[in-house]
Amino acid sequence: MLFRLYKISNPPAPKSGGVDPQERLNFGCLGAARITPGCIVEPARTHPSVVLYAVAARDAKRAEEFAKEHGFSKSFGGTAAYQDLIDDPEVDVVYNALPNALHFEWTMKALKGGKHVLLEKPATNTAAEAAQIFALAERKNLVVLEAFHSRFHPAIQRVKAIVDSKELGEIKHVSASLTAPTGTAAPKGDIRWNYELGGGSAMDPGCYTVNALRYLTSSNPTAVLSAKAVPYSSRPEHKQVDKILWATLSFGHDITGDIYTNLDEPKYFGVIPRMPKLFVTVQCEKGTVELFNYVVPSYYHYITVSPTGGRRRTEKAYTFKGAEKGEAWWTTYRYQMEAFVDKIQGRTPQTWIEPQDTIDNMKWIEAIYEKDGFGSLPSSKYIHQ
Incomplete structure (x- = not known):
């Protein structure tokens, strides 16, 4: 584990030999976001085809400093x-890490400008907006990928393989949780508490939980059986911004699923931070399989398989057996980068998230918000022409 963590922090230089200069992709990042170093900068260091070309931010000084710190060749600042x-x-590729409410507008503009797009999750505020993005991408013959990085890692795929093998029989129930201690992922004043910018627990950790349930059951829900959300505060501007969410979904065939998300989990005795809840569990007819840390398993995870009446075993999966690509220290973002570049360059990626998958995930997040009474987040005012 220590060796893997060291390699994550100190990755080897990419093997550039044999890479056609025409295959190099210049990445431009919209926003100097906190997620950009992990999602783009670090994976780029070990991918010979990825070039950190430019970053753009409203604050010109912030853009310049960010570019200099992370090795981008160019920066753009100001209102334009x-x-x-x-x-x-x-610029060949645009990475859109702007607030959720700006995803639709700036992804559409990037596609209009002929750029491929790596789009942060959740893709949009509504399923209808996601559908418009992929329709334009298809017309322009461009690649758009919603950045559900955890889906590209061997760990979650190993859990799905165990479930699909029917070793434990048919699925009966799936549950996923994702929480963050108070002030960590969403400190006071963070955009995640802003309704107009697409904030809320269901939109942030919630999109992971919904995606995990849909992925492991290989299906979409048939109904939202129940949903309960707790607003961030009693202030009027927070009445539709959830900090905690519980929901139960039906997947038909007597299969149910539960999600729990919390962006503001209080400290023990007001001083001791709680450990994040990062579990996904599949209960089957003949036992259960559970994955700890399904979101960022590259750092550490374990898969526990518990057959009813049988011997429990623990597995770990940091690489794909027999695969030509992948190292034990590759992060979820590095696996995602490999797939994204492969898709752009006409190769078949090991994993891919299809447009309909993204659209459906937003559809069910909206359905959960409708059930809990919060209602969908506001649609973008941008009109594509």
Whole structure:
């Protein structure tokens, strides 16, 4: 584990020999977001085809400092920064890490500008917006990927393989949780507490839990049986911003699923931070399989298989057996980067998230919000022409 963690922090230089210069992809990042170093910068260090080309931010100083710190060649700042980056003919790929409410507008503009897009999750505020994005991408023959990085890692895929093998019989129930201690993922004043920017627990950790249930059951829900959300505060601007969410979904055939998310889990005795809840569990007819840390399993995880009346075993999966690509220290983002570049360059990626998968995930997040009474988040006012 220590060796793997060391390699994650100190990755080897990529093997650039044999890479056609025409295959190099210049990445431009919209927003100097906290997630960008992990999602783009670090994976780029070990991918010979990825070039950290530009970053854009409204604050010109912030953009310049971010570019210098992380090795981007160019920065754009000011009110026109995002469009300036898209208009740069040297940019091949746009990474959209802007607040959720801006995903639709700036992904559509990037596609209009002829750029492939790696789009942070959740893709949009509504399923209808996600459908428009992929319709335009298809017309323009461009690649858009919603960045559900955990789906690209061997750990969650191993759990699915165990479930699909029917070793434990048919699925009966699936549950997923994702929480964050107070002030960590969403400190006071964070965009995750802003309704107009697409904030809320169901939109942030919730999108992971819904996706995990849909992935492991290989199906979409048939109904939201129950949903309960707790608003961030009693202030009027937070009445539709959930900090805690519980929901129970039906997947038909007597299969149910539970999700629990909390962006503001209080400290023990007001001082001791709680450990995040990062479990996904599949209960089957003949036993259960559970994955700890399904979100970022590259750092550490374990898979526990518990057959009814049988011997429990623990597995770990950091690489794909027999695969030509992948190292035990590859992060979820590095596996995702490999797939994204493969898709752009016409190769078949090991894993892919299809457009309908993204659209359906947003559809059921909206359905949960409808059930709990919060209602869908506001649609973008941007109109594509």
